[in-house]
Amino acid sequence: DAGITQSPRHKVTETGTPVTLRCHQTENHRYMYWYRQDPGHGLRLIHYSYGVKDTDKGEVSDGYSVSRSKTEDFLLTLESATSSQTSVYFCAISEYSGYGEAFFGQGTRLTVV
Amino acid sequence: GNSVTQMEGPVTLSEEAFLTINCTYTATGYPSLFWYVQYPGEGLQLLLKATKADDKGSNKGFEATYRKETTSFHLEKGSVQVSDSAVYFCALSDQEDSSYKLIFGSGTRLLVRP
Numbered sequence: 001d002a003g004i005t006q007s008p009r010h011k012v013t014e015t016g017t018p019v020t021l022r023c024h025q026t027e028n029h030r031y032m033y034w035y036r037q038d039p040g041h042g043l044r045l046i047h048y049s050y051g052v053k054d055t056d057k058g059e060v061s062d063g064y065s066v067s068r069s070k071t072e073d074f075l076l077t078l079e080s081a082t083s084s085q086t087s088v089y090f091c092a093i094s095e096y097s098g099y100g101e102a103f104f105g106q107g108t109r110l111t112v113v
Numbered sequence: 114g115n116s117v118t119q120m121e122g123p124v125t126l127s128e129e130a131f132l133t134i135n136c137t138y139t140a141t142g143y144p145s146l147f148w149y150v151q152y153p154g155e156g157l158q159l160l161l162k163a164t165k166a167d168d169k170g171s172n173k174g175f176e177a178t179y180r181k182e183t184t185s186f187h188l189e190k191g192s193v194q195v196s197d198s199a200v201y202f203c204a205l206s207d208q209e210d211s212s213y214k215l216i217f218g219s220g221t222r223l224l225v226r227p
Binding site for chain 1: 117145154155156157158162202213216218219
């Protein structure tokens, strides 16, 4: 299994509070992604990174920011959590291959109350 | 833009039944196609992939053929087991998109009964 660790695995937070989710990889893969999984929507891309300090937005980036200061760590921050951000968040990694195959972490279940 | 459509679930089958989960796609470039599987409480795992037209991906008895003429990548298995119960996601990655991001269908839940 690819070495991807997400933390925390579960979190309950209050509306309006900041939240940071962490993704750590030991594979030295260049690309890292944050997706959210919601019923009826599959997985949707929030942000991705193609190198240290190189990030870009995905299709559902509003309300989220990311940072990548080291190859192995990719942080997702909800600046002010809202109930619509209640979801399961997955981190994924990929090496440059042209074929898009990705490896996923086990997910973080976030509940905003 | 690029998109993936897969059949609504849940799909409920008896053990040893034949499985088909339909997946069609829309792509502006040259997509690679994937099936991922998610077991309860876990992340997604790559099940199989195909990177060009007429390629057949296969793994653990599952197969899918990249059909460019019908823009489809249907997942099949000849004899399902209870352990195949999971959510299956069809996905594409546009080989001309430098982000290499995956675009997913909504997922199909499979329940196999003994």
